[in-house]
Amino acid sequence: MTDWQAHAERRWAGKRLQRLEDPGMLTGATRYVTDVRLPRMLELAFVRSHAPSARIVSVDLKPARAVPGVRAVLGSADVADVQPTVDIVHLDGALKTPRFTLPGDRVRYVGEPVAAVLADDRYAAEDGADAVIVELEPLGEDEPIHDDIPGGRYFHQAAAHGDVDAAFRQARHVVRRRLHAQRVVTAPLETCGIVADYDTATGELTCYLSTQQPHLARAGLAEAVGLPVSDIRIICPAMGGGFGGKEVILPEYLCAAVAAIRLRRPVRWVEDRSEALTAGAHGKEAEAELEAALDDDGRILAMRSRFVSDTGAYSSGIGAYVEFMVGAFTVPGLYDLGAYAYDTGGVVSHKAPISPFRGVGMTTSQTLREVLLDDAARALGTDRMELRRRNMVADGPWRTVLGEEYEPGSWRTAFERALELIDYDAFLVRQAAARGEGRLLGIGVSPFVEAAGIGSAGGAGGLPGGSHDNATVAIDLSGHITVALPTFSHGQGHRTTAAQLVADMFGVAPEDVRVIDGDTARTPFGMGTFGSRSAVFIAGTVDRAGELVRDKLLRVGEILLEAAREDLELVDGTVGVRGVPSRRIPLASVAGAAHFAPHVRAELGDPTLTATAFFDPPRPTHSNGTIAATVEVDPGTGGVAIDRIVVVEDCGTMVNPMIVEGQIRGGVAQGVGLALLERYVYDESGQPQTTTLAEYLLPRATDMPRIEIEHIETPSENGTGGIKGMAEGPASATPAALACAVLDAIAPHGASIEELPLRPETIAAALASR
Amino acid sequence: MTPVSVTVNGTTHELDVPPRLLLADLLRDELGLTGTKIGCAMGACGACTVLVDGEPVRSCLMFAVQADGRAVRTVEDLAGASGELHPLQAALREHHGLQCGYCTPGMLMAITPLLESGQPLEREDVREAIAGNLCRCTGYETIVDAVVEESRR
Helix, strand or coil: CCCHHHCCCCCCCCCCCCCCCHHHHHHCCCCCHHHCCCCCCEEEEEEECCCCCEEEEEEECHHHHCCCCEEEEECHHHHCCCCCECCCCCCCCCCCCCECCCCCCEECCCCCEEEEEEECCHHHHHHHHHHCEEEEEECCCCCCCCCCCHHHEEEEEEEEECCHHHHHHHCCEEEEEEEEECCEECCCCCCCEEEEEEECCCCEEEEEECCCCHHHHHHHHHHHHCCCHHHEEEECCCCCCCCCCCCCCCHHHHHHHHHHHHHCCCEEEECCHHHHHHHCCEECCEEEEEEEEECCCCCEEEEEEEEEEECCCCCCCCHHHHHHHHHHHCCCCCECCCCEEEEEEEECCCCCCECCCCCCCHHHHHHHHHHHHHHHHHHHCCCHHHHHHHHECCCEEEECCCCCEEEEECHHHHHHHHHHHHCHHHHHHHHHHHHHCCCEEEEEEEEEEEECCCCHHHHHHCCCCCCCEEEEEEECCCCCEEEECCCCCCCCCHHHHHHHHHHHHHCCCHHHEEEECCECCCCCCECCCCCCCHHHHHHHHHHHHHHHHHHHHHHHHHHHHCCCHHHEEEECCEEEECCCCCCEEEHHHHHHHHHHCHHHHHHHCCCCCEEEEEECCCCCCEEEEEEEEEEEECCCCCCEEEEEEEEEEECECCCCHHHHHHHHHHHHHHHHHHHHHCCCCECCCCCECCCCCCCCCCCCHHHCCCEEEEECCCCCCCCHHHECCCCCHHHHHHHHHHHHHHHHHHHHHCCCCCECCCCHHHHHHHHHCC | CEEEEEEECCEEEEEEECCCCEHHHHHHHHCCCCCCCCCCCCCCCCCCEEEECCEEEECCCCEHHHHCCCEEECHHHCCCCCCCCCHHHHHHHHCCCCCCCCCHHHHHHHHHHHHHCCCCCCHHHHHHHCCCCCCCCCCCHHHHHHHHHHHCC
């Protein structure tokens, strides 16, 4: 194991290098799944349930077959041999609901696919879908959602760490709060999609797929359609965002794959926006409660939490588990709780199944905890930041009440710096003056910690989150370096980041490094991109694989230059004698000699200039930071104007600060949406009400304030090169900062709110009720 | 089928298209100009924005036949013949004004007329100009930075 920082020079890592992927995206040349067109390709459209809960009486496919351009129609019986999807998450006691590709007996949410129409183009496919006659018999509310999940609760777990009950008995103060964290949608600008292409000569199925996890998608597809994993190739050309919503094998994908195999024609399905909003990647809904026991000094003696996630119609996907599990596990955050008990679980409902969404679970736990701490400070008559200081752990390593080991971070330093930047004391003076004028100003501060690079050892907390990756580094006969990654960049700039790391290792320019991801035929096995993990796993795997190739190159250099290893360096695309520019051999010549010079090959034994290496961090990495926000609430309309958002972020050593800041800004924007705008609505009968982007409000340019960012770099102990990884912390901590700020603004009126988002009408109603 | 004559990025195409074919699909499927993206197909996200006779238009809300006799400009027209980036493209790159890239072509086409007007722009001008273009990745501020700076260059 080596450290890339130790390589000759750190010329590229740490720089704000402009992204290598940008020119293709800016010119429209970059291809996404929706841009893939194959000869003889059919387009797929779905017939979907219009009822939230119903028995399927009949599905008449015949009228669709008569529609011009329609080539085939699939009903439930046609895909009966496809295995129901049940994901790899294993939790004791979880009741898993198998999910059939096209259910034949009943539907459980509006938008559930019941038939598939294949046609020459999407227009004809939709005509065909409209022609299918579906007869549904609505089922009553007393009809169980799944017969084998009595009461609808498919998972429950409760545990106490420390003597929580005794702490509450002894407490001088107990504060409680509930929070309804709303259902939202992940809403990447590119929706989900697949182009499936079956090669009848080789028996290989190639799927162009919009997925964050090419290798896991390959395994999932293989199992469902009954092919060996090696007969499937997943290619992700480029991906227009994911945010957790593209970690799922959709029934639509299975239909496309099966249709391509059966019909011997390529099949494309691109989810349209109304499909995505109605039946696509929803996220986050939870009902949560938190109570804290405190002594007279404002020290937290214990906390108790309760989480119930409504995860939609099926409990088979990973999204059905991560929300409430991560929620319960992340309540301690950066505070010394003394003792902690949680009670958490999930229920099914007649809504679309939820998928993971950036800041999974953490958004709810962070918001609830920080708002409750503000409540506690008000109850005790203590300054809200002072109460946090009394309970926040010191910078450095920390073992939480749950036993999670945090590596050293700048917990308090980041918090205090954020208070300085937002000028907390001066704000309080302004706020008091404004209140005298009837203006409602508020400030909220949200210190966060984020477990990012979670390896096998990190799964011990209860979720099977263990993960590991491989990377391949190779040098070709032109002296160029290829890096193949099992992660998949969908906006995070991995190509640039990986090239910066490798350029330093090999003494070349980042442009001379080709980074490949998103293709299972060209990359080694790994888990993909989710949970802020990629920087840690890219650095760890590339460093190890690169070191093996470097070693080979230097060995050839020893032979060709007749020099000792310690006198050699990789510099400017050569292997050379340190400090002697006249004695350098271009990497192309080194690679050529390894393959073709008999004496070199004989000495090397194995001339292969390719290496694949494995990385599994010994313990999770932890990035941290603090978000501080100031707002003004309009006492008449309840509208919230964000004044400032300050972010102090510490993700360890940064490979490209520009990309880190991009993740911060984008995360904060999503946090603004979750705090103030976004809300997926079903009416009481289970009909979705926010099925277009005119009804579901995503943050727009006019909703965003400037975001002020400052970095701290506390190198990781567990991630290669000090890298900690990041991207979810700012997203999950921003709603807490904004919620605290809004509630601070309206607190003098005795008003409070227990749901997200903080909509103008809710705020106005809260103000008016007092 | 309906005949349509449309000039796209300076080249005139004579085509027979179904009356219901969207301009976005004409560009993407018939002409292979897949730089124009479709994000919502109902005019709410701006990803499909192109210029029609110099004005930003949602190509998902316009039928191909409505473009008959008109000049359409797409993202593919911005960079130079040898691939050198348009100053606006270079500015977005410099300011990290794109991440996944999916909203980027529409964003570029929404901004281009504003920038080509030659006026130095204020931040609010840019925010308003792109208020109909959704981006889920960047939080918009770096896009605003890029355009304001480029307008003052």
